Amino acid sequence: MQAPQPAVLLRIYTEEGRQGAGRPLYEEIVLxxxxxxxxxxxxxxGPMGFGRSARLHTAKILDLSANLPLVIEIVDAEDRIQALLDAMDGMKNLGLVTLEKVQVVHWGGVDGG
Structure with missing residues (x-):
């Protein structure tokens, strides 16, 4: 087992329907x-959720909208996460963005990640 390493978890609460510059916002962030x-x-x-507006977003069969809640999670060193936040500065309509300190106790897998 690897020694625990300090890191930061960036969590972005958004929704499927939010658009970035020519593609969905979540794709823009991940890319x-x-x-x-x-x-x-x-x-x-997520199959269900609500945010600041208190409007429910659900995956019920009768609700055919593709605007379900999304959570984007990214873990890395604090300076690397800050570089991403700086690059996201111009992105509009992100939603709730949080940071928390975490300890990485294992990283990688059979395919290397």
Whole structure:
């Protein structure tokens, strides 16, 4: 097992329907993280949620909108996360963005990540 390493978890709460510059906002964020060489990014799709507006977004069969809640999680060293935040500065309509300190206790897998 590897020794625990300090890192930062960037979590962005948004929704599927939000658009970036010519593509969905979540794609724009993940591609920017990849371009900057961050360790990885994961987009999690939620079946139900609400945010600041208190409007419910659900995955019910009768609700055919593709505007479900999304959470984007990215873990890396603090300076690398800050570089991503700086690059995201011009992105509009992000949603809630949080940071928290974490300890990475294992990184990598069979395919290297």
């Amino acid at each position: 920017k993280a990849r371009e900057l060489g961050l360790a990885g990014a994961t987009v999690l799709r």
